[in-house]
Amino acid sequence: MSAATVYVPADSSARAVGADEVADAIAAEAARRGIALRIVRNGSRGLAWLEPLVECATPSGRIGFGPVRTQDVAALFDAGFPNAARHALAMGPVDELPYLKSQQRLTFARIGLTDPLSVDDYVAHEGFAGLRRALAMQPEAIVNEVIESGLRGRGGAAFPTGIKWQTAMRAAAAPKYVVCNADEGDSGTFADRLVMESDPLMLIEGMTIAGLAIGAELGYVYVRSEYPDSVRQLEQAAQAARVAGYLGRDILGSGRGFDIEVRMGAGSYVCGEETAMLESLEGRRGVVRAKPPLPAIKGLFGQPSAINNVVTLATVPIILARGASFYKNFGVGRSRGTLTVQLAGNVRHGGLIEVAFGVTLRDLLEKWGGGTASGRPVRAIQVGGPLGTYVSPSHWNTPLDYEAYAKFGGVVGHGGVVVHDDTVDLAKMARFAMHFCALESCGKCTPCRIGATRGVEVIDRIMAGQNVPAQIALLRDLCDTMVSGSLCAMGGMTPFPVLSALDNYPEDFQKGLDHASRRNPQKPAAVA
């Protein structure tokens, strides 16, 4: 009898809750009982609350157990593990879990199924099919396919990817570069990290296709230093791809060459802004550049560069493999394809939810989230990262679609959704947004550098109940200056969470007033 196969994820979302120890415990317990096992360290399925999610291969598909702790392992074996076991942690067939089954996983179709570093596994699951097709195409045809698919930048700005590539393709200078922005600094987002750790070959394939399209032979991946596991995983995956002939001077005997270099950031949030990232890659302080010139024409080292986010590039292989019209058929309006929602924060069932554009926050909370982790009512939801708005409950039924969100001043951004329960203080969150901007501002433009610090001071006065109406007017004025006068999204969008907190939760900005008037009952502090 051949050894049974057991999967224990090695993604950091699983390792952070003990997956390595669980894998060791399973191996030890199997050895003790004389059971032959093959343990595969797969990627994560993105069902964070079930991690470590252990799976066993059975004739009727993979069955899951989770979340497994080391102390559960012996009992699992007692119940018949690795065969179908009756145990409190048994989840049944993983593919049938409603959380997964109700998704449309296109970009993340393979995630958690495969050993992320196995080229064979990748190829067996449609990997490199897009690259093979691209190798037989002219650059214009590749670019047109991406334009046709409607793919827009998933890093937050939602600029049409194919148009960006077209500009870089048409630029006459050489060399050109593909630059992957893997500086995923937004709280509430982890899709980039999942790609890099759980399906890194997909990113490598997407970058290679981008290289073929624009005429670049070198790509850089700029990964944040907070993700050391992603750096290691990408480097190993690139090496495996080189050995198998998918990267290097002569890709699959086509005579075309492409390779990648992984670079590590150093703890600067603003380096997620593309021009600051270019400065950092060039070895300087991550200070934002003024545009124009467009990076597609004069980007990295002054050369034409296609700069895309991880999920954007990771979506290119399936578009090339299945064709633009396949991808375009998902979605609504001008938001084509799928959105990778990252449901995070105070939520019972957090994780990665890839669905066609058009889903609502209410759906996400009810169909997937299962309420808050604390069991208290949901009070606020921030969409689109630290620079996104606290979406008013009146828009929780608005479809997540770039244009529908833009209409009410919201941003879909990278698809990060952070849930807060009713203990949240929105004045405090607004203060945090300003504080974070003050910490991370690159310092080049005044509205951001000085404005953020003044913003913290003004909100402090509001929270202390000093001259509240006048201070609120001042805060609005300051936000207006930051939105209109900042050089990049850091200063230009920090007012979004601040103003949305103020507009949708005004009562939280009056609390200081109550305290102040209680302290000083004769002299109401509300007088401006």
Place this chain on the structure above:
Amino acid sequence: MSGVATADIQSAVARALEHHRARQGALLPVLHDVQHELGYIPPESIEAIARGLNLSRAEVHGVITYYAHFRQQAPARHVIQLCQAEACQSMGAEALATHAQAKLGCAMHSTTQDGRFALEPVYCLGLCASSPSMMIGERVHARVTPERFDQLVGALDPATPSGATT
């Protein structure tokens, strides 16, 4: 906490330069290597790095001081980074930070007197669906309760450093 011998600094810088000099924009990779090897970037190394990459000392100093990740003093044996970003805040990151500071007897951004632990804030470890999270050396931990924090810190070897963040 003591500094590193001059000879060690020189050889670490030489190795990093050797490894990266041919690359374009080599400064960050060189600084990462030096910090990875020595635990920090000693001020004495700046001149050699600048000379090796044909930069001014001011340029190198400017880059080191711009990025939060680079440090100019030897780190504590165990650097504990607590995520303080929004998703972790929604799950009690602030209370966890208060607990950690009381438990270790040291404030955020500082090191315990015996040099064993340092507490630093970090803004997002990409584990936002399993908040709150933290990183000790290069090892990430999620769903961290105060009890779990005590267990993890209690299990750290007092003598062996947690892997330096590269």
